[in-house]
Amino acid sequence: MLSIIEDGGLERLDDLHIDQIDKAWKPRDRWIEGDLAAYRIALALRDKHELPVLVSLGFSLRDGRKQLGFKFQTRQKLQQQLDYHTPPSLYLFRGNEPFGHESARVQDCSALFGCPEPPGRCYYLEYQRDSKVYGRSMFIAG
Secondary structure (H helix, E strand, O other): OHHHHHOOHHHHOOEEEHHHHOHHHOOHHHHHHHHHHHHHHHHHHHHHOOOOOEEEEEEEEEEEOOOOOOOOOOHHHHHHHEOOOOOOEEEEEOOOOOOOOOOOEEEOOHHHHOOOOOOOEEEEEEEEOOOOOEEEEEEEEO
């Protein structure tokens, strides 16, 4: 985290895939478990070092031929929507980007993670990638 801040990684929007943090999180069925652990570690490190950044956990979701919306309310449904190739990633932001995107919507995602309070604010983004494909992402930010 410190090197990303020092070497311009914030401006480049560098990310860190959870399978690069711990090889145990490489299997797709471990992504949600691993991403929450990595996110909590990143929040603790940010607070310990008093870093002026927003820590975010990004999920790449499967594309669609039409807008699909935020229609998954359980961890199992989220697992089914995860992109097959891209594990979740940690990001650091100076401000509120990319959550100012016109498609960004705040969602209640507490049920997805089995806790009464979500681990951060949940954002769902859905945008037209090209004339035939809608891209989708979900972020937890705190």
